[in-house]
Amino acid sequence: MTYQEAEKKCKEAGQLHLLKFYEELDDEGKHRLIKEIELTDFDMIKRADGQEQERGKITPIKAMTREEIWENEDQYRKVGLEAIRKGEVAAVLLAGGMGTRLGSDNPKGMYDIGITKEVYIFQRLIENLMDVVRAADRYIHLFIMTSDKNHETTMDFFEEKECFGYKREYIHFFKQDMAPATDFDGKILLEKKDKLATSPNGNGGWFGSLYNSGLDFCIHEEGIKWLNVFAVDNVLQRMADPVFVGATIAGEYVSGSKVIRKVTPEEKVGTICLEDGRPSIVEYYELTDELKDAKDEKGEPAYNFGVILNYLFRVDALEQILTSPLTLHVVDKKIPCINEEGQEVHPETPNGHKYETLILDMVHLMENNLPFEIEREKEFAPIKNKTGVDSVESARELCKKNGIQL
Ligand code: UTP
Numbered sequence: 001m002t003y004q005e006a007e008k009k010c011k012e013a014g015q016l017h018l019l020k021f022y023e024e025l026d027d028e029g030k031h032r033l034i035k036e037i038e039l040t041d042f043d044m045i046k047r048a049d050g051q052e053q054e055r056g057k058i059t060p061i062k063a064m065t066r067e068e069i070w071e072n073e074d075q076y077r078k079v080g081l082e083a084i085r086k087g088e089v090a091a092v093l094l095a096g097g098m099g100t101r102l103g104s105d106n107p108k109g110m111y112d113i114g115i116t117k118e119v120y121i122f123q124r125l126i127e128n129l130m131d132v133v134r135a136a137d138r139y140i141h142l143f144i145m146t147s148d149k150n151h152e153t154t155m156d157f158f159e160e161k162e163c164f165g166y167k168r169e170y171i172h173f174f175k176q177d178m179a180p181a182t183d184f185d186g187k188i189l190l191e192k193k194d195k196l197a198t199s200p201n202g203n204g205g206w207f208g209s210l211y212n213s214g215l216d217f218c219i220h221e222e223g224i225k226w227l228n229v230f231a232v233d234n235v236l237q238r239m240a241d242p243v244f245v246g247a248t249i250a251g252e253y254v255s256g257s258k259v260i261r262k263v264t265p266e267e268k269v270g271t272i273c274l275e276d277g278r279p280s281i282v283e284y285y286e287l288t289d290e291l292k293d294a295k296d297e298k299g300e301p302a303y304n305f306g307v308i309l310n311y312l313f314r315v316d317a318l319e320q321i322l323t324s325p326l327t328l329h330v331v332d333k334k335i336p337c338i339n340e341e342g343q344e345v346h347p348e349t350p351n352g353h354k355y356e357t358l359i360l361d362m363v364h365l366m367e368n369n370l371p372f373e374i375e376r377e378k379e380f381a382p383i384k385n386k387t388g389v390d391s392v393e394s395a396r397e398l399c400k401k402n403g404i405q406l
Helices: 003-011 027-039 043-048 064-083 121-136 151-160 203-212 218-221 244-251 289-293 315-320 392-401
Strands: 090-094 140-144 173-177 178-180 190-192 196-200 226-231 257-259 271-275 278-282 305-313 329-333 353-354 369-374
Touching: 003 027, 003 043, 027 329, 043 353, 064 090, 064 121, 064 244, 064 369, 121 244, 140 151, 140 203, 151 173, 151 329, 178 353, 203 218, 203 226, 226 244, 226 315, 244 257, 244 305, 244 369, 271 305, 305 315, 315 353
Parallel strands: 090 140, 090 226, 140 173, 257 369
Antiparallel strands: 178 196, 226 305, 257 305, 271 278, 329 353
16 A cells, blocks of 8 residues: 555545654654555444444343253263264364453463462363363364464463463464554544554454464364354363253254353343344343343243353354454543654543454354353353452352362
């Protein structure tokens, strides 16, 4: 892209201020800035503005309960293990987040939750995946999504720890795409005179980023048909769980979600439901009193199951929605940037917007979804905060209850 083309693109999008310091830059800086302008999706900001906010008609979805799973567990496990043994199932670890609530400078997975020895979050996840590797007697491909902000640190950590005993050739790293950050008026902020302020584009970007990185070749070459996607921060997370995989395949679903029975209707997890007849997830803050109070035919809460960010998707179903736009979520954030005078600013309060897409919105694009109930105490120990709810402390307690030495 030439300077003139960049100027035209910026002008049309109302972002001409991005070129304010252009003349002060050396040749390398000029080249970098023009490249960034070329590669940045300006339309996204407009799209976020004009988005439809109305939701469709929400109705309950039927979950497969623990009792139903127990009745057919052996058969589901057999079907799941068969698919895993054929190499049809891979795992995708979402580790591109910033982990701001935990407040560590390092990627969240590098957090050590050990007490008497080192036990890193990444290590816990690999240990759990190894249970399946042993049961299936074959390694499972593991794709790890990082971001521009933590890619090298994450990769170096895995090398240093020798992948916690996992076979290196089955681990594939890829970077998620970045999105521009703006002030509250939608003007893109500059991080430096030659650099736009950007942030990871949210966990909904995982499949597009996986394909943009060229790993679709590996998926097809290896005959991978299912991707089990999960969050980094649940230290009891069970990936490629043969029973979950088997139940989804046996029921001829194109996707599945691990869900927990909510403790109260207000619990801060997304609730799985149907929206205009398709699977969908309503965030806890969107759940109306009417939905919270609704009961099913057994008198139990009709919207009783929350998602834990552990989804299974059929690859061909994902490929069909590869170019479908996901809802953009606009979040207020503290964004380090430079001001009009070119001086660095490190804001104490939010000074702008970050734009994210969320994986939970992908569920709504699926034809169907199996909500698969898990035992909360055995599989759900998220670490979001340093102390209190969903913290290192609460996760340690749950690890202990499950006989995991820390
Ligand atoms: P969270 O929504 O908890 O975000 O991510 P976070 O960035 O880790 O933490 P906070 O909100 O800043 O405290 C849920 C999962 O999605 C991944 C995270 O790494 C985590 O596994 N994620 C989130 C990404 O991979 N990319 C993103 O852009 C955002």
